[in-house]
Amino acid sequence: MANIQEVAQKAGVSVATVSRVLNKPSSVTPKTRLKVENAIKDLNYEPSMLGRNLRNSESRLLLVLIPSISNPFYTEIINGIEHTAIAHNYNILLCQTDSNPQRENIYFNMIKNRLADGLISMDPTINMQKLSELAETHPTILCSEYEEGGSIPYVTIDSELAAYHAVKHLIKLGNKKVALINSDEKFLYARQRRIGYEKAMKEFGLPIREEWIYNTKELDFQHGVQAMRLLLQQKDRPSAVFAVSDTLAIGALKEINASGLRVPDDIAVVGFDKISFSNMTNPTLTTIAQPMYQMGVTAADMLINRIKGNKVESIVLDHELVIRESTMG
Amino acid sequence: MANIQEVAQKAGVSVATVSRVLNKPSSVTPKTRLKVENAIKDLNYEPSMLGRNLRNSESRLLLVLIPSISNPFYTEIINGIEHTAIAHNYNILLCQTDSNPQRENIYFNMIKNRLADGLISMDPTINMQKLSELAETHPTILCSEYEEGGSIPYVTIDSELAAYHAVKHLIKLGNKKVALINSDEKFLYARQRRIGYEKAMKEFGLPIREEWIYNTKELDFQHGVQAMRLLLQQKDRPSAVFAVSDTLAIGALKEINASGLRVPDDIAVVGFDKISFSNMTNPTLTTIAQPMYQMGVTAADMLINRIKGNKVESIVLDHELVIRESTMG
DNA sequence: CTGAAAGCGCTAACAA
DNA sequence: TTGTTAGCGCTTTCAG
Numbered sequence: 215m216a217n218i219q220e221v222a223q224k225a226g227v228s229v230a231t232v233s234r235v236l237n238k239p240s241s242v243t244p245k246t247r248l249k250v251e252n253a254i255k256d257l258n259y260e261p262s263m264l265g266r267n268l269r270n271s272e273s274r275l276l277l278v279l280i281p282s283i284s285n286p287f288y289t290e291i292i293n294g295i296e297h298t299a300i301a302h303n304y305n306i307l308l309c310q311t312d313s314n315p316q317r318e319n320i321y322f323n324m325i326k327n328r329l330a331d332g333l334i335s336m337d338p339t340i341n342m343q344k345l346s347e348l349a350e351t352h353p354t355i356l357c358s359e360y361e362e363g364g365s366i367p368y369v370t371i372d373s374e375l376a377a378y379h380a381v382k383h384l385i386k387l388g389n390k391k392v393a394l395i396n397s398d399e400k401f402l403y404a405r406q407r408r409i410g411y412e413k414a415m416k417e418f419g420l421p422i423r424e425e426w427i428y429n430t431k432e433l434d435f436q437h438g439v440q441a442m443r444l445l446l447q448q449k450d451r452p453s454a455v456f457a458v459s460d461t462l463a464i465g466a467l468k469e470i471n472a473s474g475l476r477v478p479d480d481i482a483v484v485g486f487d488k489i490s491f492s493n494m495t496n497p498t499l500t501t502i503a504q505p506m507y508q509m510g511v512t513a514a515d516m517l518i519n520r521i522k523g524n525k526v527e528s529i530v531l532d533h534e535l536v537i538r539e540s541t542m543g
Numbered sequence: 544m545a546n547i548q549e550v551a552q553k554a555g556v557s558v559a560t561v562s563r564v565l566n567k568p569s570s571v572t573p574k575t576r577l578k579v580e581n582a583i584k585d586l587n588y589e590p591s592m593l594g595r596n597l598r599n600s601e602s603r604l605l606l607v608l609i610p611s612i613s614n615p616f617y618t619e620i621i622n623g624i625e626h627t628a629i630a631h632n633y634n635i636l637l638c639q640t641d642s643n644p645q646r647e648n649i650y651f652n653m654i655k656n657r658l659a660d661g662l663i664s665m666d667p668t669i670n671m672q673k674l675s676e677l678a679e680t681h682p683t684i685l686c687s688e689y690e691e692g693g694s695i696p697y698v699t700i701d702s703e704l705a706a707y708h709a710v711k712h713l714i715k716l717g718n719k720k721v722a723l724i725n726s727d728e729k730f731l732y733a734r735q736r737r738i739g740y741e742k743a744m745k746e747f748g749l750p751i752r753e754e755w756i757y758n759t760k761e762l763d764f765q766h767g768v769q770a771m772r773l774l775l776q777q778k779d780r781p782s783a784v785f786a787v788s789d790t791l792a793i794g795a796l797k798e799i800n801a802s803g804l805r806v807p808d809d810i811a812v813v814g815f816d817k818i819s820f821s822n823m824t825n826p827t828l829t830t831i832a833q834p835m836y837q838m839g840v841t842a843a844d845m846l847i848n849r850i851k852g853n854k855v856e857s858i859v860l861d862h863e864l865v866i867r868e869s870t871m872g
Numbered sequence: 873c874t875g876a877a878a879g880c881g882c883t884a885a886c887a888a
Numbered sequence: 889t890t891g892t893t894a895g896c897g898c899t900t901t902c903a904g
Contacts, residue, residue: 218882230892237883242889260655262597262656263653266882267593267882268596268881269896273592284615284819286613289613293639324634471825491823496796546896546898547899548897557874561898563873590897591896591898592898596898597882598880598898
């Protein structure tokens with residue numbers, strides 16, 4: 215636990231020189247550098263980030279806000295963020311809000327208290343009002359979910375177009391009765407995906423029937439099961455389902471199987487997100503792949519740029535339809 | 544971005560008094576306290592953790608090391624850690640090693656650089672040699688995977704006993720030919736689970752056949768598929784499988800289904816960990832539940848105690864066999 | 873109960 | 889190239 219002072223003393227130089235060896239070795243003669251390096255080794259010295267951070271007025275920490283770590287949707291995005299962060303000498307503070315405003319507040323305070331230099335929010339349930347206020351004074355980026363017409367820079371995909379592609383795929387397979395398992399339409403992406411769904415249906419002259427549209431409260435498996443159960447109870451049963459998240463789709467899959475029907479023969483299913491489990495199901499799941507990793511990289515790049523004081527532009531990335539067994543006859 | 548100085552000035556008191564209002568309001572007269580509180584509000588003051596941390600020689604960050612965030616095994620443990628941490632005014636720095644020694648080094652350095660006050664490792668691939676050295680000078684706890692006879696305190700379950708229970712369950716169901724899908728036996732838990740498996744088999748006078756024991760390189764789904772494929776190629780096919788992780792078991796499930804056999808009628812399957820996806824499969828998976836959340840809480844408590852300078856004892860928690868469809872005829 | 877002052881470990885401006 | 893020194897924002901000891 216030696217400090218810079220002791221190193222300087224041992225090496226017979228000033229603390230400034232030690233600091234230079236640490237941060238810009240080229241600005242020191244090889245001879246003195248060696249002396250310092252030896253002293254560092256002898257004393258087992260490790261520079262304290264506490265001192266450095268205070269002096270530099272930075273924490274070199276990036277706060278990443280997600281609803282829950284158990285949602286596999288975020289893992290690849292986080293990987294992208296983390297990789298980029300580390301490459302720029304930052305670390306990430308991964309924080310779960312559990313969609314709990316109290317939790318949210320703790321994390322907002324961490325930013326205000328300079329425990330983190332900036333924030334990437336991926337939480338659709340976040341209090342946009344408060345976040346926008348925070349964003350005025352502290353570098354902030356939205357990832358995936360964003361605010362239409364808001365002032366916070368974001369990186370996302372075109373949800374409407376993606377949903378349109380998914381539904382079109384089902385229709386082209388011959389399905390005329392396509393159901394939609396959507397999440398709560400208080401979320402922007404849910405509204406957008408519904409529009410994409412309707413657009414595809416209309417384009418092919420198919421009717422949009424309210425009984426085939428189900429809005430779930432949450433995104434988890436169990437809600438997918440329940441949604442599918444209700445859909446199966448219809449007298450005029452849909453022949454295909456588009457679910458706006460893989461976990462919902464996997465729930466639907468499970469329920470279809472349980473009811474003795476077969477996927478895709480009786481009912482075809484398309485999910486959204488391409489989470490890793492989506493090819494472990496039986497049958498494997500056709501799904502929309504978001505460029506997760508790339509999204510994370512982009513978000514982190516944008517945030518680091520903001521921290522540096524640069525202006526950044528919002529970005530919309532491309533998606534891709536991944537066709538697997540759940541729609542292959 | 545006001546600092547404590549400006550608040551003091553505005554309130555007409557010394558910085559010491561402001562600090563007192565922040566940390567021990569009862570040590571200040573209500574009258575001065577009010578003055579200070581008003582100044583804080585007026586200036587929108589937020590105390591800087593940078594200054595406080597340097598002064599207190601602490602970061603109030605706990606480093607949590609996991610192999611990969613995509614492994615659902617860790618999510619509940621992390622929740623336990625995080626909750627406990629927050630309750631004690633700590634935050635966690637969740638770090639993925641990707642089983643990459645280079646990554647590992649970065650994180651070890653973060654500890655040495657005082658970016659975190661202590662470390663909980665859940666990475667079975669970690670360099671124990673290096674970790675032990677680090678643990679001599681920095682608070683360290685092992686969670687789940689531990690070192691037999693090592694000096695680092697740990698919290699874990701009795702893997703041998705759990706495996707014994709799982710296999711005994713299969714045997715009691717009438718299975719005489721039980722296969723084991725184990726992970727690499729360089730890991731302690733893998734060795735222990737094999738011993739538990741053998742113990743149960745021996746106890747019931749059943750032969751232990753090497754062809755029925757498969758060691759995988761990794762724990763993911765795909766390796767489970769592959770292991771099961773080989774097991775199914777045996778002329779004398781096992782009638783039950785115990786996999787040491789749910790992801791492996793889910794892979795096995797998938798492969799059994801693909802080969803036209805039925806679970807549990809043809810082959811019964813038991814997993815390990817009770818990850819959330821284990822009851823989304825078809826059929827749902829019988830598995831060993833570890834008290835994940837409790838493990839996280841315990842690990843965090845232990846670490847915080849170590850940071851305080853207290854001695855802590857290693858703890859072995861109880862597990863539980865959760866019987867579901869994959870073993871229910 | 874309050875204030876003055878030292879100092880946590882580091883960096884960087886300035887001087888030599 | 890190297891050293892001196894101020895100071896980042898805070899807490900805490902010591903006096904009063």
